[in-house]
Amino acid sequence: MNTVSIATPPLPVSVKALGIPEIASLVGQHLSKTDLSSCALVAHIWFHVFTPLVWKSIVAGRPTSSHRQDHNDIDDTHHRLSLSKYGTFIRTLAIIPETVNAAVSDLDLIFECPAVDSLVQLTVNLGRGASDAVGSVVRRNQDTLRLLKLVFQLDKQQRPPGWIGERMFEFPRVAPCLQSLFLEYWYMSKQELVLILKGCPNLKLLSFGKITILGLQDEADEQAVGDNVNCSRARPNNKHIPGDVDKDFQHQSIETFRMCSSLCPILEYLPKIKLLEFYRFDRQIKDEELERFCTSLRTHCPDLQDVWAYGFECSMLPAILDSLPRLVNFRGSSDLPTVLSMLDHALTLEEANLSDYTERTFLPLQFLESCPRLRTFWTGHSFTTMDEVQHSLKRGWACQSTLEELRLSIFKLTPVLIEVIMRELNAERVPDSRQQRASRLEAARGDVTLEDYERQKEQQLQDAILALSPGQQVFRQQFTAFLATLDKLERLNFGTGWYTLARRSSSSSSSSSLSVSSSSSSLLSSS
Numbered sequence: 001m002n003t004v005s006i007a008t009p010p011l012p013v014s015v016k017a018l019g020i021p022e023i024a025s026l027v028g029q030h031l032s033k034t035d036l037s038s039c040a041l042v043a044h045i046w047f048h049v050f051t052p053l054v055w056k057s058i059v060a061g062r063p064t065s066s067h068r069q070d071h072n073d074i075d076d077t078h079h080r081l082s083l084s085k086y087g088t089f090i091r092t093l094a095i096i097p098e099t100v101n102a103a104v105s106d107l108d109l110i111f112e113c114p115a116v117d118s119l120v121q122l123t124v125n126l127g128r129g130a131s132d133a134v135g136s137v138v139r140r141n142q143d144t145l146r147l148l149k150l151v152f153q154l155d156k157q158q159r160p161p162g163w164i165g166e167r168m169f170e171f172p173r174v175a176p177c178l179q180s181l182f183l184e185y186w187y188m189s190k191q192e193l194v195l196i197l198k199g200c201p202n203l204k205l206l207s208f209g210k211i212t213i214l215g216l217q218d219e220a221d222e223q224a225v226g227d228n229v230n231c232s233r234a235r236p237n238n239k240h241i242p243g244d245v246d247k248d249f250q251h252q253s254i255e256t257f258r259m260c261s262s263l264c265p266i267l268e269y270l271p272k273i274k275l276l277e278f279y280r281f282d283r284q285i286k287d288e289e290l291e292r293f294c295t296s297l298r299t300h301c302p303d304l305q306d307v308w309a310y311g312f313e314c315s316m317l318p319a320i321l322d323s324l325p326r327l328v329n330f331r332g333s334s335d336l337p338t339v340l341s342m343l344d345h346a347l348t349l350e351e352a353n354l355s356d357y358t359e360r361t362f363l364p365l366q367f368l369e370s371c372p373r374l375r376t377f378w379t380g381h382s383f384t385t386m387d388e389v390q391h392s393l394k395r396g397w398a399c400q401s402t403l404e405e406l407r408l409s410i411f412k413l414t415p416v417l418i419e420v421i422m423r424e425l426n427a428e429r430v431p432d433s434r435q436q437r438a439s440r441l442e443a444a445r446g447d448v449t450l451e452d453y454e455r456q457k458e459q460q461l462q463d464a465i466l467a468l469s470p471g472q473q474v475f476r477q478q479f480t481a482f483l484a485t486l487d488k489l490e491r492l493n494f495g496t497g498w499y500t501l502a503r504r505s506s507s508s509s510s511s512s513s514l515s516v517s518s519s520s521s522s523l524l525s526s527s
Contacts, residue, residue: 024045024046024049024050025049025053028049028050028053029053031053033054036050036053036054037050037054040054051086051089052089054086054089055086055087055089055090056089056090056091056092057090057091057092057093058090058092058093058094059094059096060093060094060095060096060110083110083113083115083116084113084114084115085115086115087110087113087115087116087117088115088116088117088118089118090116090118090119091118091119091120091121092119092120092121093110093116093119093121093122093123094121094122094123094124095110095123095124095125095126096123096125110137111133111134111136111137112133112136114140116137116140116141117140117141117144118141118144119137119141119144119145120144120145120146120147121145121146121147121148122137122138122141122145122147122148122149123147123149123151124149124150124151125151125153126150126151126152126153127152127153127154131166131167131168131169132169134150134169135169135170135171138171138172138175139172142172142174142175142176142178143175143176143177144177145175145177145178146177146178146179146180147178147179147180147182148175148178148180148181148182149180149181149182150182150183150184150186151182151184151185151209152165152166152184152185152186153185154166154185164187164212165185165186165187165210165211165212166185166186166187167186167187167188168183168186168187168188168192168196171192171195171196171199172199173195173199174199174201175199175200176201176202177202178200178202178203179202179203179204179205180203180204180205180207181196181200181203181205181206181207182207182209183207183208183209183211184207184208184209184210184211184260185209185210185211186211186212187211187212187213187214188211188212188213188214189213189214189215190213190214190215193213193266193269194246194249194269197249197251197254197269198246198249201253202253203251203253203254204253204254204255204256205254205255205256205258206254206256206257206258206270207257207258207259207260207277208258208259208260208262208264209259209260209261209262209279209280210260210261210262211262211264213264213266249269250268250269250270250271251269251270251271251272252271252272253272254270254272254273255272255273255274255275256273256274256275256277257270257273257275257276257277258277258278258279259277259278259279260278260279260280261279261280261281261282261283263285263289263290263292263293263316265292265293265295265296266296267296267297267299267300267301268296268299268300270300270301271300271301273301273304274304274305274306275306275307275308275329276301276304276306276307276308276320277307277308277309277310278307278308278309278310278311278317278332279310279311280310280311281309281311281316282311284315285315285316290316290319290320291319293320294319294320294322294323297320297323297324298323301324302325303326304324305324305326305327305328305329305348306328306329306330307320307321307324307327307329307330307331307332308329308330308331308332309330309331309332309333309334310331310332310333311332311333314333314334314335314337314338315337317333317334317337317338317341318337318338318340318341321338321341321342321344321345322341322344324345326345326348327342327345327348327349328348328349328350328351329349329350329351330342330349330351330352330353330354331351331352331353332353334354339354339363339366342367343366343367343370346367346370346371346372346398347371347372347373348373349367349371349373349374350371350373350374350375350376350402351374351375351376351377352367352371352374352376352377352378353376353377353378354378354379354380355378355379355380355407363384364377364379364382364384364408364409365384365388365389365392368392368397368398368399368403369392369395369396369397369398370398371398371399372398372399372402373399373402374398374399374402374403375399375402375403375404375405375488376404376405377399377403377405377406377407377408378405378407379407379408379409380409381409382409382410382411383411384408384409384410384411385410385411385412386410386411386412386413386471386472386475389410389475389479390475390478390479393478393479393482400485400486401487401488402488403486403488403489404488404489404490404491405489405490405491406489406491406492406493407492407493407494408493408494409494409495410494410495413494413495414472415495415496416461416464416465416468417468417472417475417476418494418495418496419461419496420465420468420476421476421479421480421483421494422492422499424476424480425480425483425484425492425499425501426501426502427492427499427500427501428499428500429497429498429499430491430497430498430499430500432497489501
């Protein structure tokens with residue numbers, strides 16, 4: 001009897017490729033959690049490839065007590081078994097509570113699981129009484145953690161009188177891999193601070209938000225703070241660490257020091273910092289507090305060059321900038337006094353990002369005319385007029401041979417005029433997904449193809465070019481000719497999006513400037 005053999009059709013090449021664990025893992029990095037879970041159920045080899053990706057990043061919310069009552073023992077047992085089996089795959093863990101006063105036992109499910117021992121990033125927003133659970137998981141993962149963010153939260157109605165933050169738990173003696181440490185709403189002694197820094201020898205970024213460090217205040221202030229925290233010292237995990245402060249200790253790896261809402265004059269421990277950041281300073285800083293910080297800045301950070309300041313309170317910035325012997329990079333909020341302090345460093349300033357500021361009268365052209373080393377200059381909205389720009393071009397820009405990136409707001413500089421200038425410079429618009437989506441929606445509303453819509457927009461632009469006033473034409477010619485002489489200029493933004501310029505050599509700068517007038521006239525004539 002003849003047997004008939006039915007040949008199995010070959011698998012598609014893509015399916016065969018996904019049989020290779022390394023390729024499947026690369027593909028899995030671009031899939032959602034739902035797709036990863038589905039892939040893990042397809043085949044045995046895919047289960048071993050995609051299951052670690054399912055558990056790699058976990059964002060969990062601690063439920064409220066009322067929500068907790070809906071969970072029965074079977075659910076808890078199921079979750080505990082899953083954690084004990086797959087918890088070792090977790091690398092990024094974020095605990096974001098639905099309420100800041102959730103029950104402490106809700107943390108036990110993850111934090112007391114011994115399988116969760118290979119965390120690389122840990123972010124926890126925790127409430128009162130959770131310090132022991134957090135300390136336990138931090139110590140268990142101290143050899144793998146690179147980033148640790150601990151934010152203590154407590155409703156204002158729950159805060160006891162004089163509350164200045166939660167007592168810092170006993171930090172691991174050594175966290176050799178930790179590179180970024182974010183702490184918010186804690187208090188500690190100077191001894192504990194030094195022990196934390198000693199325990200993180202490879203730390204690169206240190207961020208403090210509303211941190212109280214006992215021992216930094218004057219004796220009278222310290223006594224007042226001590227009276228306020230007596231109610232917290234009674235808890236077992238809030239014992240003071242005995243011993244004197246190691247006054248000679250200095251951390252040799254921290255390069256970025258970030259402060260949120262309050263100043264921390266601990267710069268004597270951070271001699272190698274390169275970047276000083278300020279966030280959420282929405283209150284007036286006391287004069288004595290600011291003077292103490294500036295004194296520490298002048299004494300211990302003579303080589304500090306970069307300052308980033310994002311917030312709404314700018315009154316402290318002039319004193320801080322005046323305390324720096326050399327300022328190279330500034331980003332963030334500013335007002336007129338801050339700008340004047342920045343211009344005092346005009347000979348060293350290389351990057352000024354003033355896109356977030358409180359006043360619109362700081363005359364940004366002063367930077368371009370006064371800073372010979374300026375490479376990057378950003379502003380937001382300003383009242384700089386086209387006449388002022390023309391007068392500035394006659395005076396000359398000190399950064400003409402160094403400027404690489406310019407974002408400048410010019411009052412009443414229309415999108416049509418900007419487009420003409422960019423075309424004459426042969427600049428290309430940086431793709432903007434939002435603008436592309438808007439164009440598609442606009443074309444859909446008009447019931448035309450995207451190509452027809454773009455053709456209509458181009459015709460409207462040409463008509464608007466013909467309507468430019470004589471004054472606008474003069475400004476276009478002068479400004480375009482001047483921008484063509486900036487040999488290192490690569491990116492431009494005058495309020496309608498970013499444009500890129502091809503890097504030009506010094507030999508071609510003269511020819512490019514000479515060809516500007518002819519190219520502009522040809523553009524207008526063609527329209």
